[in-house]
Amino acid sequence: MDIRHWLAAALLLLLCLAAPFRAQGEETEKRWNVLYVEGGPFANYQQTLAHTAKGLEQVGLIRNGGVSVPEGTESAREMWLWLSEHAGGRLHFLEDGFYSAEWDPLRRAEVKKAVWDRVKNRRDVDMIIAMGTWSGLDMAEEDLGVPVFSMSVTDAVAAGIVKSAEDSGKDNVHARVEPGRFRRQIQLFHEVFHFKTLGVPYEDTRDGRSTAGLEEIERAAEDLGIELVRCTAPLDLPDHDRSFENLRSCIAGLSCRADAIYLTYSSVPVKRIPELIRPVIKAGIPSFSQSGPLEVEHGVLMSLAQTDFAGIGRFEAEAIRAVVGGKKPREVSQVYMPELGLAINLKTAMQIGWNPPIELLTAVDAIYNGASMSVPVSQR
Numbered sequence: 001m002d003i004r005h006w007l008a009a010a011l012l013l014l015l016c017l018a019a020p021f022r023a024q025g026e027e028t029e030k031r032w033n034v035l036y037v038e039g040g041p042f043a044n045y046q047q048t049l050a051h052t053a054k055g056l057e058q059v060g061l062i063r064n065g066g067v068s069v070p071e072g073t074e075s076a077r078e079m080w081l082w083l084s085e086h087a088g089g090r091l092h093f094l095e096d097g098f099y100s101a102e103w104d105p106l107r108r109a110e111v112k113k114a115v116w117d118r119v120k121n122r123r124d125v126d127m128i129i130a131m132g133t134w135s136g137l138d139m140a141e142e143d144l145g146v147p148v149f150s151m152s153v154t155d156a157v158a159a160g161i162v163k164s165a166e167d168s169g170k171d172n173v174h175a176r177v178e179p180g181r182f183r184r185q186i187q188l189f190h191e192v193f194h195f196k197t198l199g200v201p202y203e204d205t206r207d208g209r210s211t212a213g214l215e216e217i218e219r220a221a222e223d224l225g226i227e228l229v230r231c232t233a234p235l236d237l238p239d240h241d242r243s244f245e246n247l248r249s250c251i252a253g254l255s256c257r258a259d260a261i262y263l264t265y266s267s268v269p270v271k272r273i274p275e276l277i278r279p280v281i282k283a284g285i286p287s288f289s290q291s292g293p294l295e296v297e298h299g300v301l302m303s304l305a306q307t308d309f310a311g312i313g314r315f316e317a318e319a320i321r322a323v324v325g326g327k328k329p330r331e332v333s334q335v336y337m338p339e340l341g342l343a344i345n346l347k348t349a350m351q352i353g354w355n356p357p358i359e360l361l362t363a364v365d366a367i368y369n370g371a372s373m374s375v376p377v378s379q380r
Contacts, residue, residue, distance in 0.1 A: 029090070030090075030126075031090060031091075031092050032090060032091050032092065032126040032127050032324060033092050033094050033097070033124055033125055033126045033127070034091050034092065034093050034094060034097065034125075034126070034127045034128070034129060035094055035097035035098075035099070035115065035118075035119075035125045035127070035128050035129070036049075036076070036080050036093075036097060036098050036099065036128075036129045036131065037099045037100075037111065037115055037128060037129070037130050037131065037135040037138070037139055038076065038099070038100050038101070038130075038131040038132055038134075038135055039100075039101050039103060039108065039131075039132040039133065039134030039135055039236075039267075040100060040101055040102050040103030040104075040132075040134075040267055041073065041074040041075040041076070041100065041102070041103075041267075041269075042074055042131075042132065042152075042267060043074045043269075043270050043294050044152050044291060044292070044294070045074075045076050045131045045132060045151075045152055046069045046070075046074060046075075046076050046079060047069065047294075047309040048131065048151050048152045048309060048312060048313065048316070049067070049076050049079055049080070049129075049131070050067055050068070050069050050079065050309070050313070051309040051310050051312060051313025051314075052129075052151070052312075052313040052316040052317055052320075053065035053066075053067050053079075053083055053087060053313070054066065054310070054313055054317075055310075055313040055314040055315075055316060055317025055318070056087075056089075056091060056317045056320065056321075057087075058314065058317065059314075059317050059318060059321045060089075060321075061089055061090045061091050061317070061320065061321055061324060062087040062088065062089035062090065062091050063087065063088045063089045064086045064087050064088065065083075065087055067079045067082050067083050067086075067087070068082075074269055074270070075100070076098075076100075076131070077098050077100065080093060080097075080098040081095065081098070084097075090324060091127070091320075091324075094124070094125070097125070099111045099114065099115055101134060101135075102238075103236055103237075103238070103240065103243070103267045104238040105236070105238070106238070107238075108134055108138070111135075111138075112138040112139075115128070115138075115139070116142070116144065119144045119145070119146060120144065120145075125146055126146055126147075127146055127147050127148075127149070127320070127323075128144070128146060128147070128148045128149070129149050129151060130148055130149065130150045130151065131151050131152050132151075132152055132153060133153050133154065133159050133161070133207055133210060133211050134207065135150075136148075136150035136151075136153050136156060136159065136161040136175065137159060137160065137161055137207070140161050140162070140170060140173045140175075143170060143171065143172050144172070145172070146172065147172050147173075147174070147323050147328075147329045148172055148173045148174070148329070149174050149175075149316065149319065149320060149329070150162070150173065150174065150175035150176075151175075151176060151316060153175060153176075154210065154211050154212065154213045154265050154290075155177075155182075155210055155213045155215075155216065156175035156176070156177055156334075157177060158209075158210045158213065158214075158215050158216070159207070159210035159211075160206075160210070161173070161175050162175045162177070162334065165177040165179050165334060165335050166334070166335070167330065168329065168330045168334060169330075170329075170330060171328045171329065171330045172328070172329055172330070173329055173330065174319055174323070174329035174330070174332050174334060175334055176312070176315060176316065176319075176334060176336045177334045177335055177336065178335075178336050178337065178338070179335065179337075180216075181213075181216075182213045182216040182217055182220065182290065183216055183219065183220040183223075184304060184340070185262075185288065185290065185303070185304045186198070186217065186220040186221070186224070186226075186262065186288075187220065187224065188304050188342070189260065189262070189286070189288045189302070189304075190224050190226065192286075192302075192360065193259070193260055193286050195226065195258075195259035195260040195286070196226065196227060196259055197226065197227045197228075197229050197257070197258045197259045197260075198221065198226050198227070198228055198229065198258060198259070198260050198261075198262055199229045199230075199231065199251075199254030199255070199257065199258030199260065199261045199262065200212070200214075200217060200228055200229070200230055200231070200254075200262050200264060201230075201231045201232075201233070201235075201247060201250035201251060201254060201263070201264060201266075202214060202230070202231075202232060202235070202264050203232060203233065203234060203235040203236060204232035207236070208232075208235065208236070211264070211265050212264035212265060212290070213264070213265075213290070217262070217264075229254055229257050229258040231250035231251075231253055231254050232250075233246035233247065233249065233250050234246055235247055235266055235267070236267060240267070243266075243267065243268070244268055244272060244276070247266055247268060247276065248275070248276055248279075251263075251276055251277065251279055251280060252279040255279040255280050255282070255283040255285060256279075256283065258285070259285060260285055260286045260287070260288070261277075261280050261285065261286070261287045261288070262287075262288050262290065263276075263277070263287055263288065263289050263290060263291075263295065263300055264290045265290055265291050270294050270295060270297070270298045271298065273295050273298035273299050273300060274298055274299045277299050277300060277348075280352075281299075281348060281351045281352055284352045284353055285352065286301050286302070286352065286354065287300045287301045287302075287348075288300070288301065288302055288303060288304075289302070289303040290303075291303070292343075293343040293366055293368075296343040296344065296345050296366075296368055297343075297345070297368050299345060299347075299348055300345065300348070301344065301345055301348045301349060301352070301354075302342065302343060302344045302345070303342075303343050304340050304341075304342055304343075311336075311338050311339070312336070312338070315336050319332045319333075341364075341365030341366065342360075342363055342364045342365055343364065343365060343366045343367075343368065344356060344360075344361075344364050344366075344367055344368070345367075345368040345369075346367055346368065346369050347368070347369055
């Protein structure tokens with residue numbers, strides 16, 4: 001055999017020996033197909049998705065996570081489509097993998113069935129992002145054989161998505177949990193205004209009570225000696241205008257019967273918040289947003305929440321990275337304890353005749369002067 005034939009045979013042998021190792025390497029660098037499920041459009045879902053994508057870029061799972069939050073809508077569909085096209089890397093956001101129930105209970109059942117059928121039969125899904133209480137419950141109800149990350153849930157433990165803050169109770173489920181979050185909110189609100197009665201609107205169903213974090217609200221009220229003034233109504237109807245009118249009617253009634261209003265999570269678009277809290281301002285009583293500064297920006301008096309979603313996004317991204325790295329979702333810590341900041345709307349304060357004390361203003365992270373303009377502390 002001459003030298004050329006010998007070199008060719010040696011090269012062929014090396015290629016044959018290397019092939020199994022390349023296949024093994026490709027398997028460890030598996031590409032994960034990701035699917036998204038939500039109960040309906042919500043501004044917090046947009047922010048959570050945007051900052052989780054950014055966090056995934058930071059931890060090296062995708063190459064381009066800089067998706068923008070669209071204006072004029074609370075839908076995350078446009079964001080998901082952008083990620084499916086631009087965010088390459090270990091995670092692949094399925095172009096046809098965006099599912100929304102549009103806050104319709106009948107459609108919720110259809111979405112659940114469609115996703116379950118796809119995961120079990122088509123087998124083209126490796127991971128599920130379940131945004132909100134509805135989707136968290138539906139995707140965690142049965143072990144579908146793929147990791148489920150339950151995000152942006154008021155109280156995943158009270159909702160029954162996970163067993164406890166320390167243990168999801170399900171190998172394939174992970175949910176971000178913030179123990180004592182609403183207790184801290186109500187304690188701060190009470191320290192500032194010393195109210196004796198607190199108006200709380202919510203839907204009196206299992207999902208509605210859990211979305212409002214009612215158990216924690218009740219414990220906080222008992223500890224502080226506060227009387228809860230309740231108003232219950234259907235708030236998650238297919239007719240969004242009807243849902244809004246039900247909540248508006250609750251708020252109007254509570255404004256006449258309570259010393260302060262605690263505005264719990266709802267599917268009301270933030271652009272309608274000014275209309276919603278008009279009776280509260282007219283009554284001259286303080287209001288607190290459970291969901292955070294976005295509602296303060298649009299007219300609620302104050303809130304205690306993370307000043308932005310960057311920390312949440314990084315937390316979710318780290319959890320996903322741990323699972324991609326080989327851990328079960330159940331083995332990844334669910335407890336998230338963010339640094340919380342205070343947000344105040346000064347225009348609303350002026351309208352109800354409240355002059356915030358200087359010592360309180362020094363602890364504020366964001367001040368809003370109207371329906372859409374904020375002045376960060378660093379610029380004051």
